[in-house]
Amino acid sequence: MFDSLVRFVREQYRTNEFIPLHAPVFGGNEQQYVADTITSTFVSSVGAFVDRFERDMQSYTGSPRAVATVNGTAALHIALLLAGVKPGELVITQSLTFVATCNAIAYCGAQPVFVDVDRETLGLSPSALAVWLEAEAFIDADGQCRLKKDERVIRACLPMHTFGHPVALDELVDVCRRWGLALVEDAAESLGSTYKGQHTGTFGLIGTLSFNGNKVITTGGGGMLLAGEALGNKAKHLTTTAKQPHPYEYVHDEVGYNYRLPNINAALGCAQLEQLDAFLEAKRALAMCYADELAGSDLQFVLEPEGCRSNYWLNAVVCQDLEQRDALLKATNDSGVMTRPIWRLMNHLPAYRECISGDLSNAQWLEARVVNLPSSVPAGGAS
Secondary structure (H helix, E strand, C coil): CCHHHHHHHHHHHCCCCCECCCCCCCCCCHHHHHHHHHHHCCCCCCCHHHHHHHHHHHHHHCCCEEEEECCHHHHHHHHHHHCCCCCCCEEEEECCCCHHHHHHHHHCCCEEEEECECCCCCCECHHHHHHHHHHHEEECCCCCEEECCCCCEEEEEECECHHHCCCCHHHHHHHHHHHCCEEEEECCCCCCCEECCEECCCCCCEEEEECECCCCCCCECCEEEEECHHHHHHHHHHHECCECCCCCCCCECCCCCECECCHHHHHHHHHHHCCHHHHHHHHHHHHHHHHHHHCCCCCEECCCCCCEECCCCCEEEECCCHHHHHHHHHHHHHCCECCEECCCCHHHCHHHCCCEECCCHHHHHHHCCEEEECCCCCCCCCC
């Protein structure tokens, strides 16, 4: 049933061998830069490549400050702490996300609240957020958003730009402003994606990126916080064990975290970032090839939202139903072409099953239908 799709994917990657979902491409200065760190002996958390990676990412995203971390989840944890999230408080997010989004909330001692996504963006729905807040929340005399049921503080809103497709940011920013919620963007998957010409991760109070091995660019493992100057400086302090500058004394002025990105990883990131524009061009070309190939078929290819430029981190299709989804997954994987379903909804996982949820009709509909297709940068670009 899906033989033509398997043939098409193999044509794009020009191989009869196993095709992964998203593999890194190392075609630039990676070996040279990593070797430079080894020669210098500065392979750990202090080194010139860390500083350069942060500066280069500031320039690329337009963020006033960028702070490198050991992974994206660590960046998200610090971002929520800087947003003021405290134990016992609530953070509104989407149930259709990777588990790290919710884990970072739990690290703060807070709990997620799940509202629905939009089918067009696959991300947090501003209208669903507004409806839930009107029904379940109120603003107290001090301007603090609270849950009507027990007056718990609702501190922040945490959308995730699913597969690199930006959420409806204008509307989301407006809802958060009206309800006094700190907007923290989980932009782990959306490096290189823009909303109305502005880079994702730069609309809220803080944004975070990931450079895991399967992302658009990789540092092996790594992440980044995007913030204003003051919050960025605070993030740098917290992720460096809250150590005060001193020629030789060990003075730590608060609870800090050893979340620093090693220099050897940053070297890899600098080399990858030099190639990012080429990667994005090839990935967008591949996405258009998928769209053309699947036009008129039973599978609906997920296109970037209007007014956005997506990085198409993972290409996705929407199947007609769960039966077709499972048939697609079996046929492709049995043929050596790696495909994956979208994540299981967070409110279906044991750790988050008891969390507050609004109506999740769209998230449930997508959970039963979405499949990711191979999305690595093809050798020589997309054909």
